[in-house]
Amino acid sequence: MNHLRLIIKREYVTKVKNKSFIVMTILSPILMIGLFSLVAYLSQLNEEKERVISVLDESGMIQDVFKNGDHISYNILENMSLKDAEELVKQTESYGLLHIDKLNNVDSVSGHIKFYSEDSPSLSVISNLESKIEKRLENLKLQNKGVDIGMIEAAKTKINIVQESFEGEKTSKIDSVVKLVFGGLAGYLLFMFIIIYGNMIMRSVIEEKTSRIIEVIISSVKPIQLMLGKIIGTSLAGITQFVIWLIIGGSLLFVASAIFGIDMGHMQSPNQQMMQQAMENPEMNMQIQDVLAAFYHLPIANLIIAFIVFFICGYLLYSSLYAAIGAAVDNETDTQQFVLPVLMPLMLAVYIGFFTVIEDPHGTVSTVFSFIPFTSPVVMLMRIPFGVPIWQQILSLLILLGTFMLTVWFAAKIYRVGILMYGKKPTYKELIKWIKY
Known part of the structure; x- marks a missing residue:
């Protein structure tokens, strides 16, 4: 048993005094927190970017649903052709142009909506636009069929089944x-x-x-x-x-957040952003x-x-x-x-x-x-x-x-x-x- 203690001590001391072990022990959390902080900082810059979206709704059915938010605003264009609207967006360097064709039939509008932009738009931006338009068109279709939207909203019921064991312990999903x-x-x-x-x-x-x-x-x-x-x-x-x-990583994370003002909560995917809104x-x-x-x-x-x-x-x-x-x-x-x-x-x-x-x-x-x-x-x-x-x-x-x-x-x-x-x-x-x- 005395030999076992000596072997454990020798193995431990040999490992912790090894140069590569010391370097990786110190360097690994620095690299990880540095990379994490960089991604968080870049993500935060992207989050705070102001986006202006021009909307040309020739149908006149949808433009009322677009309301300005914290980092996104809508410029409603009227009495303008699509070509002129594209030129205006390029000149003002707006984020993009949402165009809805001039149609009187609500059922046909869904297939005539386009988003024009210089670069590929953000997934969260497109998802947000789609959500607004879908809700608006659904309500219009119901109204055209004589359905009271207020009654539908009032009739919606949320079910949450309460789970409980036979001993009386309550649980949930x-x-x-x-x-x-x-x-x-x-x-x-x-x-x-x-x-x-x-x-x-x-x-x-x-x-x-x-x-x-x-x-x-x-x-x-x-x-x-x-x-x-x-x-x-x-x-x-x-x-x-x-x-x-854990000690070095936690300390560096705190220092990075304090010095650079990085909010780690901004490291979000588009789905997480939508969840945050929900x-x-x-x-x-x-x-x-x-x-x-x-x-x-x-x-x-x-x-x-x-x-x-x-x-x-x-x-x-x-x-x-x-x-x-x-x-x-x-x-x-x-x-x-x-x-x-x-x-x-x-x-x-x-x-x-x-x-x-x-x-x-x-x-x-x-x-x-x-x-x-x-x-x-x-x-x-x-x-x-x-x-x-x-x-x-x-x-x-x-x-x-x-x-x-x-x-x-x-x-x-x-x-x-x-x-x-x-x-x-x-x-x-x-x-x-x-x-x-």
């Missing part, structure tokens, strides 16, 4: 979305952590193996101790790097309250404890496989045939989580995969927000721990033989032989 977000973030974080730092462990083993340092170390240390020391030491270095990223109505405000209520009803304590336990156990399980792969090969090129089968259960877990858990978190598929050790760290973390009995969580964790111990034993067998093998690309058949030694 928003609850499922919030729970999926929390579970998805936990599963995705584990997935990325395994890929990044699992590869770091594998490369570390390959480097020591190719430099023949491993031959000296193995003479005084058991292979299983060496493998566990590498896994734990590298994991601690990864956690250290991750914490430093949030101004009372119904959306009610949904925001539902989101806050859903967050309040989350099993926070259970989520935190389960996340820590399943995250650590799942990471150790896959890290032992990465260490065994590193011991079995001489270079990173030969690792591809072994890495893919290791990652496939992890990728399957992510897909199962996103496409099955949200639909039926307590169904057969979700439940079964939350007990399979190679998928349970992700699937169980995504199921827990929906309410999983404690006995199922404990059983899944025990199976995961048992599989980890078994995997460590198998990986140590491969590690023991593989770290002294050079110049030969192993096959799966040879790996099975190594396990039997």
